[in-house]
Structure formats: C-alpha cells, structure tokens
Amino acid sequence: MEKKTWEFSPDTRVLASAAVAGPMERKGIIGKYLDHSFDDLYAGEDTWEKAERKMLSTAVDTAIHKSGKKEKEIGVYLAGDLLNQNITASFSAQKLGIPFMGIYGACSSSMLSTTLGSSLVSAGFVQHAVIGVSSHNCTAEKQYRYPTEYGGQKPNTAQWTVTGAGAAVIGKAKKGPRIRFATIGKVMERGIKNPFDMGSAMAPAAADTIISHFKDTGRTPSDYDLIVTGDLATVGHPIARELISQAGYDMGPQFSDCGLMIYNKDQETFAGGSGCASSAIVTYGRLMQELTKGKYKKILVIATGALLSPVSYQQGENIPCIAHAVSFENDQPST
C-alpha cells in the first residue's frame, strides 16, 4: 500500500512568500502580517472578480519580488481559486506569462499547490515554482449563495469567506522554511448536506489526513509547535480534535485553525473565516514570518476544502471534502 505522505529533498524551501487582503482583514488579527491590503472590496477595479484577480496578482508579484528571482527564472506557476472555471488563477497567469498549471481543491488549494510546487522543485523538473491562491467574500457569496446585495440571513454555523490571496516562491536553498512532508488527502463525506455548516462537513477529512500524517511519519502532535487546519472555524475544529483523539492522538493546545486567526472577536464573521485565502494568508503571511524568526521550529498546515458546487447541492448530494497537509520546518541551528 502506498503511503499518503511524500518527503521532499532537504533543500526544498520557501524562498519568499506574501499575503494580501481586503479592508476587513486589515482590521483583524492578521492585519499586521499582511504585505499589502486594499482600502475597499473593489481594489480599484470595476468588478469584484477583477478585484480578486488583482489581489492574487499582487500577492504573486510580491512573493517573486521578495525572492529576488526574475519571472523568467520561474519554471511554473501553480494556482487555484474558488470561482467557476478557476478564472482568477487563469487570468492572473495570462498577466504573469509563466508556464501555468491550474489546480482545484477549493479551500485546500493552498497546500495542494504547495505540494505540487514542492514536488516539481524537489525532483528538479523546475528550479523555482511560484504558487498562489485567492478568495473574495463578494465573488464567493454571489456564486455559491445569493446575490450579494440581497443580504441573506445566515446561521451561526456559517463562515465568512476571507478576501485575499497568498503566494510563495519555492526553490532549492540552504536557508529559509524547509518544506519537508506533504500528506495527500482522500475525498470523503459523512452525510453533511448543509452548505452553511462547512466546518462540520470538512472535519472528518482534516482528521483523516492528520492521522495519516502521524502514521506515515511516525510523528505525534507534540513534535509540532503549531498545527493549524485551514478553515474549520469554531464549529468544525472541535469535531476534528475529537475525531483525532479517538484515533489515540491528543492534539494539545498547539492545535488551532487559520479561520480563527484572521478576524477580531468583535468582527461579525459567524463561526470564523473560510476560503482559499484563509489558510493562505495565515500561512504565507504570519506563519512564515514567525517560523523564520524562530518562534516555531515545526509547523503543520492542513488546508481543508469542501468540494461541492451549487449544482451538486441542488441535486441533493452530500458535501465531499478533502484536506492536504504540509509541514514547514525551521532547521537552522539556534543562535
């Protein structure tokens, strides 16, 4: 039986990363870790879709600039988003002009693209890869739920789609956050149909991937200084903790969720943040900074995705979910 966990070469690292977001995120916990934030949800464009694209392009351009690499030195751009036909990613790729591979993992896209980018760099197919993902509250609302202006009421289990984008340049280097393991998730569902309770739907997939990661690597929760899921938020996160505990792993206080690390408590976001940008701006904004500074030695990010569509929901289907985990490590000697 094949393992679900892949290990990359020791020199496969994040050369630079960037996080970009909207005005509400700027006011939240994540605010001070952002490379750039926009004053309004249009970001100077005439549609929300173009605004989302501008955020993704800004994140990618910023990460490339910070890496010191030129675009022609980057062999592949791997990107995904939530919009139908992945238009944010594809149109950003047109602007960028780097060979492009589109991926789709809903909110698991951050670690899906990171895994593929790391694989291609580690194996030497490219010297450098840039990855990027995005989401936008208004483009997601109008596509998945109701016309945004309608202002539909939501239950407390609902989540708030994060407006923003995260990006990273992956390459081979001696320093910087090492990307060591990736654990690839399976698609699973546990009978949840309610699109206003994604956290409960995604928790089993997160638990399955985390348990597989521990089994494949021989690691335990205490090997990590921080373990974060992507967007399980207040409803889904305790369910994941309980499911993992049933498999014999006590997740401890270092187990958190990116959806709970973005907004302040006084911001009305129901159960917490969600969307591709949730795990992306936390990981590629805050966590890479903290890892580099030595606050953490080893972190595990499990990006969680709900792979439904409005059509699958309307046809009475349950919500299939997936989670992909990546470990980032600071392996420099302490000074």
Next chain:
Amino acid sequence: MEKKTWEFSPDTRVLASAAVAGPMERKGIIGKYLDHSFDDLYAGEDTWEKAERKMLSTAVDTAIHKSGKKEKEIGVYLAGDLLNQNITASFSAQKLGIPFMGIYGACSSSMLSTTLGSSLVSAGFVQHAVIGVSSHNCTAEKQYRYPTEYGGQKPNTAQWTVTGAGAAVIGKAKKGPRIRFATIGKVMERGIKNPFDMGSAMAPAAADTIISHFKDTGRTPSDYDLIVTGDLATVGHPIARELISQAGYDMGPQFSDCGLMIYNKDQETFAGGSGCASSAIVTYGRLMQELTKGKYKKILVIATGALLSPVSYQQGENIPCIAHAVSFENDQPST
C-alpha cells in the same frame, strides 16, 4: 531561463488506458476504439451530471483493471473536468478512495493531468498514478451556454462538446508507451471574445506550445509520426498550422486534431469535437492502441484549453487559452 519542457525517466510509461463515451461517439470514427459506451446521455442516472461522473468512474475503473494494479497500489488520482467546482472529478474521487489532486485546465486537462502524474511517478513520490478527465455535451451546454432544452442556434465555427471520459494508469515499467516529454503552456489570448469560436481562440496557445516543444527538444515535426491538437477542429487547426509555419516549422500531413477524429462527416457537429474528452478518448482510446501495435513510433498530443467562464465572457473579457503537450513513444525494438 527555464525550459518549458520536462523529460521523464525512461521507465515512466502508460501501464493501461481506457476510453468511455456516449451514444453519438459510438457511431463515430472513434466508436471501435472505445472500451465502453453508453446507450443514452443519462447512462442510467437521473441527471446528466451523474451520468458524466459515471463515465469518468467507468474509464478510471477500466484503466485500473486493465493495468492489473489494485487501487491501494495507486498513490494518487489526478483528475479534472469542465463543471463548476470540478464536481465530476471530486465526486469520482470520493467513490474511488485514492488520495486525490484536482486539476483545472479546461480541455487541456488530459495532458495537464498526464504531465503531473508522470512527474510524480518519474520522481518516485508515488509508484503509480491514475489520471482521468471527462466532459458531457449536456452538462457543458447548460453551464456555458443556454438551457440545453432551449436548442439555441449555433454558427459553423461552434464545436460539439464530446460526451465521454478517458483515463490512464502511469507507472514504471520496461514495456508500454513511454511518456518522454511534457511541454507546459503559458496562458495567452489574441483578442478573441466569441465563445462560439474556441478554435480560433486556442490556436495561438497550441502553436506557442508546439514551437516551444521543438525548440526545447531539438526535434522537428518530421520526428513525429503523428502530432495531434486536442480540439482546434476545422476552424482553429489551420490557424495553428499557419502560425507554426511562420516560425519555420512545416507541420506536414501528420498534423491532425482529435476533434476531427471522433465523429463521422455526416454527424452534425459544426466545426468538430471539443471538451476534455476530445483529446482524452482519442489519446487513451485509439492512439495508445495504435502506438502499442507499432503503427506509430512517436506521437505528440497537444491538449488545448479555453479558460473562460460565463462570468468572464459577460464582463467583456477575451478568452485566455493554454495548451500542454506530451510525447508518447514506442521504444520497443521492431519485430
């Protein structure tokens, strides 16, 4: 500057492949090469979306069965389709239970998934990968154009979305079609906005990838016994030929298009076939059979994708396109 072409280990091969389609394809040129075809567009399901999913699952299951591998021996399933949020691929992954990576490249998905599967096998991250893509005429029509029952009129430049799915198991072996090179495309547009003329929109991307392939590998058109684009059809294919000729390469009579290798001339399909299944059922149905039998020694498949969405079209955007090329080779000594 990084090359756009990657070379895989000499033992990276197609272990088995399968092609599945609908009733109209069965009556076409491709009919005799199909592993399975369904009698009607519902394939025994109650929605077209579920029918498409059944076709993809059937293709994947058939390819795995033909490979002689068990599902637990396959480390990753890479799949994509045309539907919003990739639901055909994701729901088929739930049924299959193999670690899953969703990709999105519109009709370039066949060679995008083949490239990633080959990379992961060649580098040893997995021992075996299975890839699969699908499209369905009715699910695509209702999503991209008008309600299918409406029966909107179309110009002759329009194409007919192929109903079907193709799949392949990739692994390391001494025999079977070798997957040698993949050339990764860039996203580009040349001012075409008309979604009823995808062939003209995609031709420049196809030409760019083919020219890059020749430059990177040092090969010329005559090194291949067959070079097929995915779904440029009667309008786009001559444009691609002309663009490549301007770069100094005479494509010769061995340059064809999968969209022209599916239906008979008396079947009303406007400019020809399109959709993820166009390149997939021709490549993983007919071409792998003919390559194995020795009819061809070297073939190059360039899957072409139009990365628009109804929203991007309605917002006045041009159609961004991409093409990915993969070379398949029979390197066994002639008998």
